[in-house]
Amino acid sequence: MADRFNHHTADARWQKRWDEEASFSADRYPDRPKSYVLEMFPYPSGRIHIGHVRNYTMGDVLARYKAMTGHAVLHPMGWDAFGMPAENAAMEKKVHPGTWTRANIAHMKAQLKRIGFSFDWSRELATCEPEYYGHEQALFLDMYAAGLVYRKESAVNWDPVDMTVLANEQVIDGKGWRSGAPVERRKLSQWFLKITEFADELLSGLDDLKDWPDKVRLMQSNWIGKSQGLRFSFDLADRSDKVEVFSTRPDTIFGASFVAVAADHPIALELAEKDAALADFAAECRRSGTSAAELETAEKKGYDTGLKAVHPLDPEWTLPVYVANFVLMDYGTGAVFGVPAHDQRDFEFASKYDLPINRVVSAEGDAGEPVGDSAYTGDGSIVNSRFLDGMAIEDAKKTVIDRAEAQGWGEATTTWRLRDWGVSRQRYWGTPIPIIHCDACGAVPVPKDQLPIVLPEDIDFETPGNPLDRHPTWSRVDCPSCGNPARRETDTLDTFVDSSWYFIRFASQPDDKPFDKAEAESWLPVGQYIGGVEHAILHLLYARFWTRALRHIGMIDLAEPFQSLFTQGMVTHQTWSAGDGSWLSPDEVKKDGADWMRISDGTPATAGRVEKMSKSKKNVVDPDAIIDQYGADAVRWFMLSDSPPERDLLWSDAGIEGAWRFVQRIWRLVGSADAAQGEDKALLRKLHQTIAGVGEDIEALSFNKAVAKIYELTNAVEKAKPSATRTETVRTLLLLLSPMAPHLAEECWARLDQDGLIADAPWPRFDPALLVEDEVTVAIQVKGKLRDTLTVPKGLDKDAMEKAALASEKVQRSIDGAPVRKVIVVPDRLVNIVL
RNA sequence: GCGGACGUGGCGGAAUGGUAGACGCUGCGGACUUAAAAUCCGCUUGCCCUAGGCAGUGCGGGUUCGAGUCCCGCCGUCCGCACCA
Numbered sequence: 001m002a003d004r005f006n007h008h009t010a011d012a013r014w015q016k017r018w019d020e021e022a023s024f025s026a027d028r029y030p031d032r033p034k035s036y037v038l039e040m041f042p043y044p045s046g047r048i049h050i051g052h053v054r055n056y057t058m059g060d061v062l063a064r065y066k067a068m069t070g071h072a073v074l075h076p077m078g079w080d081a082f083g084m085p086a087e088n089a090a091m092e093k094k095v096h097p098g099t100w101t102r103a104n105i106a107h108m109k110a111q112l113k114r115i116g117f118s119f120d121w122s123r124e125l126a127t128c129e130p131e132y133y134g135h136e137q138a139l140f141l142d143m144y145a146a147g148l149v150y151r152k153e154s155a156v157n158w159d160p161v162d163m164t165v166l167a168n169e170q171v172i173d174g175k176g177w178r179s180g181a182p183v184e185r186r187k188l189s190q191w192f193l194k195i196t197e198f199a200d201e202l203l204s205g206l207d208d209l210k211d212w213p214d215k216v217r218l219m220q221s222n223w224i225g226k227s228q229g230l231r232f233s234f235d236l237a238d239r240s241d242k243v244e245v246f247s248t249r250p251d252t253i254f255g256a257s258f259v260a261v262a263a264d265h266p267i268a269l270e271l272a273e274k275d276a277a278l279a280d281f282a283a284e285c286r287r288s289g290t291s292a293a294e295l296e297t298a299e300k301k302g303y304d305t306g307l308k309a310v311h312p313l314d315p316e317w318t319l320p321v322y323v324a325n326f327v328l329m330d331y332g333t334g335a336v337f338g339v340p341a342h343d344q345r346d347f348e349f350a351s352k353y354d355l356p357i358n359r360v361v362s363a364e365g366d367a368g369e370p371v372g373d374s375a376y377t378g379d380g381s382i383v384n385s386r387f388l389d390g391m392a393i394e395d396a397k398k399t400v401i402d403r404a405e406a407q408g409w410g411e412a413t414t415t416w417r418l419r420d421w422g423v424s425r426q427r428y429w430g431t432p433i434p435i436i437h438c439d440a441c442g443a444v445p446v447p448k449d450q451l452p453i454v455l456p457e458d459i460d461f462e463t464p465g466n467p468l469d470r471h472p473t474w475s476r477v478d479c480p481s482c483g484n485p486a487r488r489e490t491d492t493l494d495t496f497v498d499s500s501w502y503f504i505r506f507a508s509q510p511d512d513k514p515f516d517k518a519e520a521e522s523w524l525p526v527g528q529y530i531g532g533v534e535h536a537i538l539h540l541l542y543a544r545f546w547t548r549a550l551r552h553i554g555m556i557d558l559a560e561p562f563q564s565l566f567t568q569g570m571v572t573h574q575t576w577s578a579g580d581g582s583w584l585s586p587d588e589v590k591k592d593g594a595d596w597m598r599i600s601d602g603t604p605a606t607a608g609r610v611e612k613m614s615k616s617k618k619n620v621v622d623p624d625a626i627i628d629q630y631g632a633d634a635v636r637w638f639m640l641s642d643s644p645p646e647r648d649l650l651w652s653d654a655g656i657e658g659a660w661r662f663v664q665r666i667w668r669l670v671g672s673a674d675a676a677q678g679e680d681k682a683l684l685r686k687l688h689q690t691i692a693g694v695g696e697d698i699e700a701l702s703f704n705k706a707v708a709k710i711y712e713l714t715n716a717v718e719k720a721k722p723s724a725t726r727t728e729t730v731r732t733l734l735l736l737l738s739p740m741a742p743h744l745a746e747e748c749w750a751r752l753d754q755d756g757l758i759a760d761a762p763w764p765r766f767d768p769a770l771l772v773e774d775e776v777t778v779a780i781q782v783k784g785k786l787r788d789t790l791t792v793p794k795g796l797d798k799d800a801m802e803k804a805a806l807a808s809e810k811v812q813r814s815i816d817g818a819p820v821r822k823v824i825v826v827p828d829r830l831v832n833i834v835l
Numbered sequence: 836g837c838g839g840a841c842g843u844g845g846c847g848g849a850a851u852g853g854u855a856g857a858c859g860c861u862g863c864g865g866a867c868u869u870a871a872a873a874u875c876c877g878c879u880u881g882c883c884c885u886a887g888g889c890a891g892u893g894c895g896g897g898u899u900c901g902a903g904u905c906c907c908g909c910c911g912u913c914c915g916c917a918c919c920a
Contacts (some may be wrong), residue, residue, distance in 0.1 A: 708858035779854040
């Protein structure tokens with residue numbers, strides 16, 4: 001028997017066995033309780049990276065554990081295969097997006113197989129195939145019929161040189177990433193899903209998601225942004241029309257010092273026709289991207305229209321009306337009133353244009369003096385506000401709203417930060433929207449029997465813009481309604497639509513419909529969903545909405561798709577750079593004494609910060625190379641060790657080598673097993689404590705703690721003398737680590753002549769009676785400082801503990817004759833003597 | 836700018852308000868070896884260093900018999916911000 005675990009032969013041997021026996025088929029045990037374990041499916045970018053490995057290893061441990069604890073497990077894998085990178089590759093490498101994507105999928109699938117994940121590959125899917133997106137088109141049409149889909153004008157980033165729509169990430173410092181031309185905001189007619197109709201239930205539904213991280217629920221709640229406020233109109237002096245605004249702070253209405261409208265507000269547009277300077281300013285406002293981060297970090301600018309708005313509570317009081325770049329027509333009413341003393345953005349604006357800063361909320365204990373160099377946004381009571389003076393903020397809000405409603409100039413309104421979901425993309429590599437535009441009939445849904453609407457293959461990426469739009473024949477069709485020549489919709493769907501229901505298709509994949517209701521419901525909701533925290537809002541909110549929309553149209557009886565959510569951290573790595581500032585990859589550098597040098601020419605290299613692994617910084621490691629060298633199990637083990645899974649994991653060579661050593665240690669330990677007799681009580685207790693602890697830790701996804709416990713048990717076995725207990729402990733240890741290091745466990749299991757696959761073995765049981773220790777070590781403190789520890793029988797009563805503590809010589813020395821004022825005793829824990 | 840999180844030895848981290856540093860890594864010393872690798876044993880928060888003591892969980896306050904943990908205020912880092920996925 002070799003004295004080393006040979007991962008080259010063992011990994012492949014057991015992967016083949018699992019395949020042959022369909023060990024991970026979801027249909028294998030139809031009578032068992034069902035468990036659905038899902039990791040967020042990857043975008044097929046070309047190669048698996050370590051972040052994927054970490055994500056799927058966590059899911060795999062849970063899936064294997066669930067199988068061992070008697071569940072039928074659905075653990076599928078697929079590909080989020082539509083999206084921009086394929087189009088970029090098409091432009092740069094002159095390869096068709098489909099060819100590129102499918103080649104990437106084949107490569108990445110082979111990579112995943114080498115790691116031994118327990119995926120049921122028979123359910124694999126790729127969103128770029130008509131077998132998937134055709135069903136998505138059917139669902140879109142059902143939602144259209146149910147009134148959940150509509151069209152409206154909405155702004156996009158427009159590159160005037162490339163004549164193309166840009167994604168936010170393609171806008172760099174306000175310029176197109178390829179052309180370098182300043183980006184403009186341009187309005188296009190686009191398709192929207194009515195997610196706002198579900199805003200209330202998406203918000204209240206968060207309360208039921210008890211197994212989601214609080215931070216994700218809070219982020220979603222803030223994103224949905226329900227707020228109660230006052231909607232009212234300012235009369236305009238010398239004009240007959242009004243400006244309608246909404247405010248969540250009507251209590252500060254006497255602190256208002258200006259009104260601001262969006263550059264696209266009807267009043268701004270009208271005035272700009274006669275005011276060239278305003279027209280210039282509005283054009284400048286439009287010369288920026290559409291992203292919120294960009295708009296809100298831009299310098300606040302405004303243009304005084306000369307109009308005056310009349311204060312609703314004082315006809316003598318007028319406010320200047322500005323056009324401002326931070327007010328957007330898409331949000332609320334496209335107009336706001338500014339209260340500089342109590343809103344930081346308004347404060348900056350007022351400071352710049354020399355507008356009054358009237359304090360109307362005073363903090364506890366101040367007299368309401370003017371605010372200093374920033375707005376006051378805290379709690380307090382109302383001042384300088386006539387009939388509101390002295391009220392608390394909430395009372396003042398209610399008073400103003402009541403008066404507005406009584407006097408008829410405004411009304412209480414609930415508004416949402418959440419906006420409807422714009423799903424139109426002016427791109428080729430996405431799901432075609434199954435709509436036909438007819439001059440006579442308008443937008444006509446494609447009849448379902450004509451689905452799928454398949455993307456044309458003969459496209460060209462030589463000229464920028466949407467290839468579907470430029471295709472000579474694809475969009476030319478007859479109207480399904482009147483038969484006259486008409487035109488296909490050439491926008492495709494946001495890829496977030498694809499990922500909003502893939503977890504349902506995994507559970508049920510008939511040919512003739514998106515999924516079978518009963519079969520899907522038998523698996524859903526997903527028991528445990530695992531993915532990156534970067535998806536905390538958009539993907540997860542869209543998937544929650546889509547599921548509710550499916551329920552709304554009667555497709556599935558389910559509100560929440562993901563019962564439990566876990567967001568894992570990133571994988572980070574040291575960075576290195578050369579003298580000229582360019583990044584160096586880990587295999588381009590080596591240690592030179594205390595410093596680093598470049599291997600190629602011996603010039604010094606600088607070790608930089610630890611950062612998220614990324615191609616651009618070259619601090620990536622290639623899973624293939626690592627698996628070749630150390631084997632799948634060492635990589636898996638390292639992914640689970642040390643770092644808590646929700647935090648970032650630092651990749652290091654020392655770490656993976658440590659994991660590899662552990663694999664070999666287990667191999668040697670199994671080789672040392674013998675047929676000795678006799679019981680080892682201490683080891684038996686340790687074993688049962690470990691069985692209980694590891695099970696708990698895996699269920700809580702605290703893999704690093706489970707790993708630490710397995711290390712402790714391994715240490716204990718190695719030190720133990722031969723006994724029947726020791727032999728049994730080695731065998732059980734294999735079961736405990738089999739979800740994490742399955743190839744090693746199978747190989748050792750066979751080496752011990754155990755029957756069958758360890759993947760099919762049941763999880764070991766523990767005896768609760770064996771978990772309890774007879775003796776405990778208690779801390780003895782004097783004035784809160786540790787002075788001694790005592791070992792006492794478990795459950796010793798308080799008086800006896802106090803007596804034992806006072807009997808300690810070290811304690812008496814610390815007390816030094818001072819009178820004891822009080823003694824605090826926590827049974828089985830500590831004694832604190834207070835002087 | 837707005838929203839959310841995180842911060843503990845040389846490093847990753849552990850710790851129901853109750854012995855801070857489990858477990859792993861690194862480093863140092865030792866055993867084995869002709870030698871090396873592998874393996875095994877010991878030490879590894881800092882300071883004063885003798886039994887022992889003092890300080891210590893990003894910084895500054897507070898609550899408590901007792902705070903890494905709870906509260907208030909800072910600083911730093913990371914994630915998201917609706918067309919990256």
